[in-house]
Amino acid sequence: MVRAGAYPRYVNSVNAYAEELLEGLNEPQRRAVQHPGGPLLVIAGAGSGKTRVLTHRVAYLVRTGECGLGEILAVTFTNKAAAELRHRVGDLLGRSTRGLWVATFHSACARILRVEAEKLGYTRTFTIYDSDDSKRLVKRCLEAEGADTKRFTPNAVRNQISDHKNRLRSVQQAQDLAAGHYDRTVADAYAAYQKQLVANNAMDFDDLMARTVDLFERYPDVRERYRRAFKHVLVDEYQDTNPAQYRFLQLLCMDDPMHQAGPSGGGAGRDALGAGDDTNALTAPLAGEEPGHRNLMVVGDDAQSIYGFRSADIRNILDFEDDFPDAEVIKLEQNYRSTQHILDAANGLIEHNTNQREKHLFTDEGTGDEVRVRALQDDHAEARWVVSEIERLAGEGVPLGDMAVLYRTNALSRAIETSLTQAELDYQVIGGVRFFDRAEVKDALSYLAWLHNPANTVAFARVVNRPRRGIGDTSVGRILSHAASTGVTPLEVIADPAAAGLKTAAVRAVTTFAGQIEELRERLFGGPDEVGGAGGPASQDLRIADLVEDVLRITGYRAELEASEDPQDEGRLENLDQLHAYAEEFDAAEATPEDDAFHALDRFLQQTALLSDADSKADGPDGQVTLMTLHNAKGLEYDAVFLVGLEDGIFPHSRAIDSGELEEERRLAYVGITRARRHLSITWARRRAMYGPPQSQVPSRFLRELPHDALDDASPEAMTGQPSFGGAERGRRDFSAIGRIGRGSGASRPGGPPRDLSSLGLKRGSDLVSSRADAEPAPSWAPGQRVRHVKFDAGEVVRMDGDVVVVRFDEAGEKRLIAGFARLETL
DNA sequence: ATATACATCCTTTTT
DNA sequence: GGATGTATAT
Secondary structure: OOOOOOOOOHHHOOOHHHHHHHOOOOHHHHHHHHOOOOOEEEEEOOOOOHHHHHHHHHHHHHHOOOOOHHHEEEEEOOHHHHHHHHHHHHHHHOOOOOOOEEEEHHHHHHHHHHHHHHHHOOOOOOEEEOHHHHHHHHHHHHHHHOOOOOOOOHHHHHHHHHHHHHOOOOHHHHHHHOOOHHHHHHHHHHHHHHHHHHHOOEEEHHHHHHHHHHHHHHOHHHHHHHHHHOOEEEEOOHHHOOHHHHHHHHHHHOOOHHHHOOOOOOHHHHHHOOOOOOOOHHHOOOOOOOOOOOOEEEEEOHHHOOOHHHOOOOHHHHOHHHHOOOOEEEEEOEOOOOOHHHHHHHHHHHOOOOOOOOOOOEOOOOOOOOEEEEEEEEHHHHHHHHHHHHHHHHHOOOOHHHEEEEEOOHHHHHHHHHHHHHOOOOEEEOOOOOHHHOHHHHHHHHHHHHHHOOOOHHHHHHHOOOOOOOOOHHHHHHHHHHHHHHOOOHHHHOOOHHHHOOOHHHHHHHHHHHHHHHHHHHHHHOOOOOOOOOOOOOOOOOOHHHHHHHHHHHOOHHHHHHHOOOOHHHHHHHHHHHHHHHHHHHHHHHOOOOOOHHHHHHHHHHHHHHOOOHHHOOOOOOOOEEEEEHHHHOOOOEEEEEEOOOEOEEOOEHHHHHOOOHHHHHHHHHHHHOOEEEEEEEEEEEEEOOOOOOEEOOEOHHHHOOOHHHEOOOOHHHHHOOOOOOOOEOOEOOOHHHHHHOOOOOOOOOOOOOOOHHHHOOOOOOEEOOOOOOOOOOOOOOOOOEEEOOOOOOEEEEEEEOOEEEEEOOOOOOOOOOOOOOEEEOO
């Protein structure tokens, strides 16, 4: 339905103050900023000024008088992006941005849910579980079900449940959809887990989205309230939205989400129930409501959609016009970051994807350096080459802080780190264990979390024996089951441990613990308090930093670390000091005299739960080379970028090859390439030690997809490597050299690798030795299938066919392959 | 209940 | 290479 004229034409209201905001914008950017209203998709290529468009848009809306600052909701994925957006809008407007909602999806939802929690069976003090908490709870549920936690690992099951939630599948739907035994076990775990969450008065990250959607669907009046509050909704990184987030946006902006959807079905509806089913009791059309404002502006780049594994659905951005038929689409293709050779490489690579919007990045900045491609002998040589290039560029005046080394998996950082250390170059590694995920920090926070919410059994179970007090798994199990069966919190159980059936030694230990907790509660609530109640006058002057310190002192946590001989405990103490400093900062910044300690704690916990250490990310001190995964690099840029480990099996990752998710891998490579402003180098190693002894590697297929004109060395040697005849390794023959047979499109090229097994020291029909007794065949593997790619470990080589090796597996040998390294196609 | 020794498993991860 | 979990002994 076309609704021309239905939107306010504030564009025409001449307003010099507002028009000022259009200066310096290119044509499509300006159109986006001036968009009259209604659904708008901005396809913002890498480096095309997407944040600029968003900030100017917000400022423009305000200055034209289209709406007040407080009537705009801008949603991002990270706290960092939200903070930057707010900051830049403030700069543009030259005034405070108080009232403007700039938030991550999750914090916006958390804020809404705090107010409305009772409607969903929670209290407003509900706890937010991070992935570790939720994994623990899933594990407990699986054990309670008697599921085999070997086959059903808590992590895998948690991911499945997460996927269900992100696709807005209720427990019931998950159970209905479950086909096999595995799915059914997962669905049952989901049911138990969800029940436990409610009993714990806790929500996981996914719940923040899903429960808000529930809230809006079940309470049209609530939905209406928020829909009226926000006349304009803007979304950053739209390509990474999942179905729950898509639906959240629909509910906030549109008339009737379920019927708004175009032919392909709307995101959530499209996926919520699986194929063929399009109804859902929870999402029934809402009757008699007012039309939505439809002012939804989303900005993103389908070519940078790299979070599919977290249920992000690229179709949200690909099918935007189907979902919103009258949507305007604006493309930003002028790049302000990189030189043309780099953009050519990016353009050429991404062309190999089929599922995408056509796009061609260009720049006015000139061609610049060609992209350097290097094949190195092994991972050490690769690291040395990268470091020597870093030194060379540093000599040319490029600051170390403007250089980054990017890799597919964290494991690849080690060799680079070693070389950088040897060269005495300063570096920082982004990623790894986050501050708030560190065991000791999490322990301290869990104490606070349990004091705050005694129903939080995960926090209880975490801290009850930390430091060790002689309360083992059996005792904890008894306390928890007694709490569950009598419907009370663990706090009440530990007041009378004998009633839970604990042995005398355990009773004594628990009583000591209970005494410590009581003391802490007195501090928090300002006096003796009946068990379980959050009432009582909370102390006014207690600061969170003090509370942290009280926890560490009264529980003996700090004392144990101080007494320890373990040198690692020194670092743990430092981390706790850092937590203390963080709490002090919070106290200073958030001190509200009218607030009592409990409510301060409430906000403190919420903040820490939703905060990663985003602030530290990539904003490290100058003079340091930055090392990080490609995923972490999204949104960042550097003068010089090194992309290392471009080898099949690493990048693209073997699991992505197996599951056919090459397009997302390619987008990841695209993200990496487009991080570079002036210098880009891509390397691969012929041999690499990953876990254990070095293995022969095959250059990434992505190398061959780069346009040769953009490269400094497109020789077969750099791109495909020289044949090498591996010897015995790990007590077996190295068959990985077969991988050299693979050469892209299959056209034979002079000087190419050998096509004959005998030249590899293999005979037709020769046995390939199994590498691992525990290796299971992938479910889809069967005799007579073709094995593309490298590193199969067993079976019989029947023949080779171009770049394909045909392998037959023996009937009996069920244990023969490393799944994940061979790509199979049915003959 | 806990300490130790052994086996096993390895993407990516904005919240 | 190293972190994490399980089996075994104390």
